[in-house]
Amino acid sequence: MSAKPAPIQRADFDQFMVPNYAPAPFIPVRGLGSRVWDQSGRELVDFAGGIAVNALGHCHPRLVEALTEQAGKLWHISNVFTNEPTLRLAKRLVDATFAERVFFCNSGAEANEAAFKLARRVAHDRFGEDKHEIISAYNSFHGRTFFTVSVAGQTKYSDGFGPKPQGITHVTYNDLAGLEAVMSDRTCAVVLEPIQGESGIRPADQAYLEGVRRLCDKHNALLIFDEVQTGVGRTGDLYAYMHHGVVPDILTSAKGIGGGFPIAAMLTTSALAAHFSVGVHGTTYGGNPLGCAVADALIEIVNTPEVLNGVKARHEIFRARLQRMGEQYGLFSEIRGRGLLIGAQLSEPWLGKAGQVLAAAEKEALMVLQAGPDVVRFAPSLVIDEADIDEGLQRFERAVARLTTQG
Template sequence: MTTYTRKTFDEVMIQNYVPADFIPVKGKGSRVWDQQGREYIDFSGGIAVNALGHCPEDIVAVLRRQGETLWHSSNWFTSEPTLALASELVAHTFAERVMFANSGAEANEAALKLARRYAVDHFGYQKSKVISFKQSFHGRTLFTVSVGGQPKYSDGFGPKPGDILHVEFNNLDTVKAVIDDHTCAVIVEPIQGESGVIPAEPEFLQGLRELCDQYSALLIFDEVQTGVGRTGYLYAYQHYGVTPDILTSAKALANGFPISAMLTTDKIAASFKPGVHGTTFGGNPLACAVGAKVVETIARPEFLQGVQQRSVLFKQALRELNGQFGLFCDIRGEGLLIGAELIEKYRGQASHFVKAAAAQGVMILQAGPNVLRFTPALNISEQDIRCGIERLALALAEF
């Protein structure tokens, strides 16, 4: 039997990633084991994806049952699991219509295309401007990476899609300076995840809503990372009390099975007439069956309350850790999307902390070069939180 190692990655894979030195082979709950049988506490959650942990039994049961029934039938047909998941999302959100795709980038691509098509249908081709925010992240397609506010990801691929502006996050005046009757959409993350776990101020999102209404522009919330319970609410817009026109969801939607969704209203959805946009795998029965069970589970009020309780515990543990080591200048975020920003002395070294944590048996993330990011399973046990923090303390002691 062939043995694959980390060296194999360097030999056969395109080198656009730099994975950890160890290879996980098994996961259960919030614990992971590598090829050597070493155990890790998982505070990364597959980058906010494994909301119910690794291999939860009730989700595995759904996967097996649907896997023996119907995997894929294409969008020439619909399926019962597709309709079940769409119905769950409509029942628990502002949305009246849902479209499924396979990734957050595809959901955002669909949202941006829908916004421009809606503008063309109702106002004409001149209404095409998209306003986004510096340091935002919306995906890796050419359109979404251009809308994202990080040139390091969008430069070097030739001409970019036009009529896209980037202004300062949490600064409403910069939006007021550029929004006009030619603006078709404003796209925003309620919490900027990849750039450092930076929550939007409530007044900022409310101001965006009012400006979009004033200029007949659509407000798009990118909830790829914040959605499906991550902030202690099913979607973060419910915490802020600001309702978008279009919302995108992915990551945790099927607990690791690839799927995404774009949610919107009847009126806006009407601009996606048959043939205007599509996807081969989006909404396939296997992904939707898993997603329907995930949403049903996480949408329960008692589950979401548990996320908020764990958030308090996790942040307090990090503050106690910081009292011991004094490494963080800020600990922020909502629910179990938490960022700990390193003090000036250790700026640029987040990746070193991530490696040191792995060496002590705890998996964490970074959000940019200066912020440690924690996105554990939403149902992680108090015991696993304590154990992971103890291991993290050993890693931080090295610094």
């Protein structure tokens, strides 16, 4: 008779896992809606949303149904063949956006990798090898592959891995004059997040995005919007570019598109997609039937006036309560963001202490995030119940009160 396996505990992470993460001291084991239960049975309210991934919360019945139904049919077939869920999802995305063609992959980094490769391929084919420069913003985040982390403007993630890819320039976000000063006929693409996520939930100005579009047109450069975090209803529009009325040439989407199932997409036009001819780029798992079935069900739900307007309404609830807390406790100086991607900027005495706020929230059975050391980030389910919002904010206020009282 075989021995019963030892129970899993948090210490196992420190013994068996590569130490590139520092997870919380508890282990979640079950989720439903916007509630999560850990190994001890403690119930937590989830304002983190898997870092803006769990767009419909945990175990949404329609997503569970889509996954289990597809799991009984076909899991993987490779890109030697196509499959029905992939084609349904591609058509849904094309019908809902500016895009005419879609490339599926597994993560935001892969989607951005594909976008950057496509931009350089288009420039190479149309203008020659000299047109290869990619311009990105300081403090941006575009993924963890060596190419994407080099394009992103945060040296803390890109330094220490040897020589970096060449032809990458960084400029200050929301500074149109600074961008104009460095753009040239060598520029093949400008990549921006409509709201910078990891660096503190910093939205782009309307005039800035409009100006970037004009500069790209002037220099025959492609405009890439990284909507890995802002996409799929997160800001109250299906994609954030729709709010601004500024249409990119390439858009990347991940995180919320699968509601927790790993899937990502690069969206573009037919003319640009033609430069990715057979064999030029690929992925083994991209466009697998399981992920596409889940994403198709999710977008069908999210891309409705009821859900998108609900995101905007929920934003107002969060903003009002967080602003009041900021005024009462002196913890926050500004509340930023759109929809359910919200950043609470810590005030001067609390700069660098976002981690302490997260720890205090966890003690009150609440899951929140940070966006850099100075910003507390909220990215809950797009359909979170108002009762859960109220309960979660009550818990957050208790954490804030305790933290500010203790100093």
